[in-house]
Amino acid sequence: xxxxxxxxxxxxxxxxESARLIRVSLRVEGKAATGALWxxxxxxKTPVRWALGELRRVPDQAEANSIMLRxxxxxxxxxxxxxxxxxxxxxxxxxxxxxxxxxxxxxxxxTILTSAAVAxxxxxxxxxxxxxxxxxxxxxxxxxxQALGDATYQQxxxxxxxxxxxxxxxxxxxxxxxxxNKMMTRLQVGSNLPYNIRLHVLDHKxxxxxxxxxxxxxxxxxxxxxxxxxxxxxxxxxHEMGHVESRDPTRLALRSAGSIGVLGLxxxxxxxxxxxxxxTEQLISAQYSQGAEARxxxxxxxxxxxxxxxxxxxxxxxxxxxxxYGDTTGLASHMASHPDLKGRADKARAAxxxxxxxxxxxxxxxxxxxxxxxx
Amino acid sequence: xxxHTLKTDYAGKRGALFKLAIKTSLLTVLTLGIYRFWMKTxxxxxxxxxxxxxxxxxxxxxxxxxxxxGFLIAVxxxxxxxxxxxxxxxxxxxxxxxxxxxxxxxSFVGLIPIYFYAQYRARRYVLARTRWRTMRFGIxxxxxPYAWRAMxxxxxxxxxxxxxxxxxxxxxxxxxxxxxxxxxxxxxQEGRWTQLLPIAIHMYIGIGLTIxxxxxxxxxxxxxxxxxxxxxxxxxxxxxxxxxxxxxLARQKRLGANIRFVAEPRTWRxxxxxxxxxxxxxxxxxxxxxxxxLIVGLVVSRVGPEVFSSQNLxxxxxxxxxxxxxxxxxxxxxxxxxxxxxxVLVQIFITMPKLAHYARTLRVLNTxxxxxxxxxxxxxxxxxxGFAEALDIGAAI
Numbered sequence: 001x002x003x004x005x006x007x008x009x010x011x012x013x014x015x016x017e018s019a020r021l022i023r024v025s026l027r028v029e030g031k032a033a034t035g036a037l038w039x040x041x042x043x044x045k046t047p048v049r050w051a052l053g054e055l056r057r058v059p060d061q062a063e064a065n066s067i068m069l070r071x072x073x074x075x076x077x078x079x080x081x082x083x084x085x086x087x088x089x090x091x092x093x094x095x096x097x098x099x100x101x102x103x104x105x106x107x108x109x110x111t112i113l114t115s116a117a118v119a120x121x122x123x124x125x126x127x128x129x130x131x132x133x134x135x136x137x138x139x140x141x142x143x144x145x146q147a148l149g150d151a152t153y154q155q156x157x158x159x160x161x162x163x164x165x166x167x168x169x170x171x172x173x174x175x176x177x178x179x180x181n182k183m184m185t186r187l188q189v190g191s192n193l194p195y196n197i198r199l200h201v202l203d204h205k206x207x208x209x210x211x212x213x214x215x216x217x218x219x220x221x222x223x224x225x226x227x228x229x230x231x232x233x234x235x236x237x238x239h240e241m242g243h244v245e246s247r248d249p250t251r252l253a254l255r256s257a258g259s260i261g262v263l264g265l266x267x268x269x270x271x272x273x274x275x276x277x278x279x280t281e282q283l284i285s286a287q288y289s290q291g292a293e294a295r296x297x298x299x300x301x302x303x304x305x306x307x308x309x310x311x312x313x314x315x316x317x318x319x320x321x322x323x324x325y326g327d328t329t330g331l332a333s334h335m336a337s338h339p340d341l342k343g344r345a346d347k348a349r350a351a352x353x354x355x356x357x358x359x360x361x362x363x364x365x366x367x368x369x370x371x372x373x374x375x
Numbered sequence: 376x377x378x379h380t381l382k383t384d385y386a387g388k389r390g391a392l393f394k395l396a397i398k399t400s401l402l403t404v405l406t407l408g409i410y411r412f413w414m415k416t417x418x419x420x421x422x423x424x425x426x427x428x429x430x431x432x433x434x435x436x437x438x439x440x441x442x443x444x445g446f447l448i449a450v451x452x453x454x455x456x457x458x459x460x461x462x463x464x465x466x467x468x469x470x471x472x473x474x475x476x477x478x479x480x481x482s483f484v485g486l487i488p489i490y491f492y493a494q495y496r497a498r499r500y501v502l503a504r505t506r507w508r509t510m511r512f513g514i515x516x517x518x519x520p521y522a523w524r525a526m527x528x529x530x531x532x533x534x535x536x537x538x539x540x541x542x543x544x545x546x547x548x549x550x551x552x553x554x555x556x557x558x559x560x561x562x563x564q565e566g567r568w569t570q571l572l573p574i575a576i577h578m579y580i581g582i583g584l585t586i587x588x589x590x591x592x593x594x595x596x597x598x599x600x601x602x603x604x605x606x607x608x609x610x611x612x613x614x615x616x617x618x619x620x621x622x623x624l625a626r627q628k629r630l631g632a633n634i635r636f637v638a639e640p641r642t643w644r645x646x647x648x649x650x651x652x653x654x655x656x657x658x659x660x661x662x663x664x665x666x667x668x669l670i671v672g673l674v675v676s677r678v679g680p681e682v683f684s685s686q687n688l689x690x691x692x693x694x695x696x697x698x699x700x701x702x703x704x705x706x707x708x709x710x711x712x713x714x715x716x717x718x719v720l721v722q723i724f725i726t727m728p729k730l731a732h733y734a735r736t737l738r739v740l741n742t743x744x745x746x747x748x749x750x751x752x753x754x755x756x757x758x759x760x761g762f763a764e765a766l767d768i769g770a771a772i
Binding site (some may be wrong): 087 | 390424427432447450478506509586745750
């Protein structure tokens with residue numbers, strides 16, 4: 001029995017073993033899963049039988065009138081049927097013509113590979129780079145550390161500016177700077193840093209302070225405004241000096257240098273702007289470990305004690321910030337990466353060896369000047 | 376017996392390609408970019424099947440999954456390189472010269488060999504997944520030898536201000552072609568690089584004029600007007616050289632003992648495709664923008680302009696009628712829609728006509744031996760063209 005149209009239909013058969021092009025005549029036997037397409041070879045050779053159930057159409061072909069057929073699985077043989085009626089007819093009687101080959105282990109392999117890829121990238125970004133950065137931060141020469149700090153400070157000023165071309169304004173009112181220097185001179189006596197601290201005030205409303213590699217400490221105008229007295233500011237500076245002393249910002253900057261490129265790779269933004277913004281964000285919010293924060297607190301308390309200043313105001317300041325802004329913005333988030341802010345404030349009070357009688361770090365007029373340093 | 380010359384025809388239609396490109400691009404956006412591996416695969420299947428030497432289409436047998444897996448593998452390697460090596464470079468650079476310039480420079484230089492490596496690997500993957508008359512193409516694994524040769528040739532070309540470009544083009548092509556197979560038969564690139572020199576003449580004139588104009592700036596600013604002549608000449612010369620060297624090198628290729636090729640793409644035809652294609656793309660984008668403008672205008676005139684007054688819009692933000700994330704999402708979608716739409720237009724107005732021209736001007740000679748060619752084994756290549764994908768090399772198809 002045959003359902004093939006009466007005239008003989010020819011097609012181009014390629015057997016997958018050689019580049020020969022074989023003109024075959026087609027004969028359809030039966031229908032659907034049980035039927036077969038017989039390819040009658042020239043020169044009386046044994047015809048080739050393709051079961052209708054295993055016939056597949058090669059997809060996304062440019063030419064609409066013909067059909068390119070293959071068998072399910074890996075068989076490279078192909079049959080090009082250019083007769084439009086025959087092509088349509090075959091497409092209508094082959095039950096699985098549009099089915100794709102199933103590779104059973106494929107999704108499993110893909111899942112494994114995806115997990116492996118995610119795990120390795122995570123390992124690189126969250127373990128290898130940080131561990132390496134921590135080691136390198138300890139052996140980076142002082143000069144190199146300062147250069148790294150200079151570069152990052154410029155980057156951050158640039159990023160905080162009003163637009164891409166203006167850097168954030170560095171406040172420089174002479175009276176205010178003089179007050180700041182006076183405070184710094186007193187604090188520096190108690191420190192043992194290999195370089196001078198370079199203090200900057202940036203004209204930005206964020207209530208924040210952070211340290212950068214090589215002894216840069218940046219205060220924002222918002223912080224000076226929210227502080228009640230100069231001793232609170234001294235406490236914050238002392239805390240940041242603690243970070244500088246243990247090279248926390250250097251670690252962070254080196255870590256970012258490693259992870260920025262990887263992020264760029266992921267998001268197709270090679271060495272692009274987004275990566276730099278990310279670096280800035282990292283350094284400003286400065287999420288150090290609990291241990292690092294605790295060490296910076298202790299450093300600050302010791303420094304204040306050594307310079308005969310009370311550490312209780314620093315604790316008050318933290319608590320006030322927390323109640324005013326919550327844990328998530330600016331200084332509060334930086335300070336609050338240790339969740340127990342209350343406990344830290346208590347420790348600051350307990351460490352206070354000076355009490356209420358001390359020579360203020362700034363007198364009332366100098367304090368006003370400092371708060372007006374951006375004017 | 377077969378014909379002794381096979382002409383190539385091109386069967387692709389703009390409409391079919393447009394549908395396929397739009398559909399796959401939309402899927403790419405909806406899947407946040409993951410479908411792009413399948414998109415490229417399907418577009419390749421289409422383009423390959425449109426090219427038909429002797430009426431039999433090429434077939435592309437790569438798969439999207441393969442490409443995705445290759446990409447994942449490459450990302451792991453590259454994140455290691457970029458993460459650890461960049462960190463070390465930054466460290467060394469700050470330690471030794473107190474600046475990160477050296478780190479940036481070295482990091483870039485370090486990527487150059489990987490770029491050429493990726494390029495060769497991508498070619499190997501594509502050839503391994505290309506078949507004609509059911510025979511597989513293939514190229515031997517030689518990505519690193521290729522990468523360092525390519526770097527040296529580029530260095531020579533740059534140091535000689537482009538004079539040695541013909542030499543570079545010839546030797547790199549010979550390196551690739553002499554390792555390329557069709558079934559069990561090998562290709563050979565014949566000829567000498569100096570034979571490319573006459574083709575390079577316009578490029579050399581362009582280079583000469585540009586150098587003269589640049590040098591002239593020291594004497595008189597008026598010589599800047601020479602750029603008006605030299606830059607178009609340089610551009611034409613470069614395009615001409617590219618196309619005509621392809622033509623020349625095709626004639627000097629041999630498959631097996633004596634199967635040969637003739638390729639006759641024409642410089643002005645290709646330039647015309649770019650100019651008219653570019654024009655059509657801009658017109659289409661303009662038409663869409665005007666259409667959108669009309670729709671917005673119509674909506675505004677229907678509901679009345681006061682609905683879109685700034686107070687009302689602010690009010691909508693304030694009372695949550697129009698939430699900010701919604702507006703942000705809409706802008707992101709509009710942004711991607713623009714790129715997708717223009718990407719699709721590039722496919723149908725430039726990539727396809729150019730490919731069609733190259734295909735239609737290609738002939739295969741002395742084809743009697745084709746029947747003797749036997750199959751070659753499959754080249755598994757599990758990392759596919761992942762490196763090229765991760766570094767975004769060869770973005771078109």
